[in-house]
Amino acid sequence: MGLKFYTIGDRETVLGFSLAGVPGQVVSTPEEAVEALDAAFKTEGLGIIIISERVAHDIREHVNQYLYNTSFPLIIEIPDRDGPMEGRGTVRDQIRAAVGVRF
Amino acid sequence: MARYKVVPTKTNLARLKRDMNFAQEGYDLLEQKRQILIVELMGLIDRTADAQEKSEKSLAEAFHALQQAVLSMGRTSVTDLAKGIHIDSDITINFRRIMGVNIPKVEVEVRDYAPYFSLSNTSFWIDETIVHFKTLLNEIGRLAEMRISLMRLAQEVQKTMRRVNALDKIAIPDFKESVKYIEDTLEESEREMFAMQKVIKERLQKTTR
DSSP states (O other): OOBEEEEEEOHHHHHHHHTTTOOEEEOOSHHHHHHHHHHHHHSTTEEEEEEEHHHHHHTHHHHHHHHHHOOSSEEEEEOBTTBSOTTOOOHHHHHHHHHOOOO | OOOOOOOOOHHHHHHHHHHHHHHHHHHHHHHHHHHHHHHHHHHHHHHHHHHHHHHHHHHHHHHHHHHHHHHHHOHHHHHHHHHHOOEEEEEEEEEEEETTEEEEEEEEEEEEOOOOSOSTTOOHHHHHHHHHHHHHHHHHHHHHHHHHHHHHHHHHHHHHHHHHHIIIIIIHHHHHHHHHHHHHHHHHHHHHHHHHHHHHHHHHHHHHO
């Protein structure tokens, strides 16, 4: 038995992934998102948590706390059906912001 | 810059010099580590950017198919259908270490136990959606691996840079200053000693004459 996927996001994202057999939790407020994320991290057997970018953005601090301090499960942020968030920047920008150096 | 509080003796000088060499070696090693990490990071950034672009495109297609499915069948039917889907995905995550950083390696295996609904009354878009999201799982697995690796490497680079800077800008200059202080003081007292010896010598010669 391998590890599983789990989705946290808006209605469309969760529905989409549920069509690929991935369970998930629809969230519409930051409070719900925090709750869902905490619950997911307590669930055994999860390998990757897919979270909508916009949802993750609303609870950035909370997500980062998990992202930087726990090695498991992995969190991956993906755009929702409206596409990537504006002003998100490229991977390069994000890393530059994190490291504080130019490459 | 601050000088260490040391008594200017030869023993302390030897000890300080030894510590300074140690700091210098540490600096060289950390600097090497930083360079290796940055090379890793650079390669990974490009690959991640490519993978991200690709998966975002697939994701857009997947959402488009989903929207069509919802439009043609209604949300309730699609949600009901989802309950019957029997696709199993297994993730295997292994960690390897680069320069003390835990880098995940993700394998995704998707098993599809089709068919799980009757073909009548279902839209072509439903099948499309399923195929799209199914393929996405693999891409997301790979993307997750890269993004997490990238983040951890970046974090390590930052940490290493802080240490390199601390050694380069604080520890090593402090050592240099302390060593210089002791050397100067020792030299000064040697000169004093020499002068004193001369005076004594002259006086001795005067008295014996």
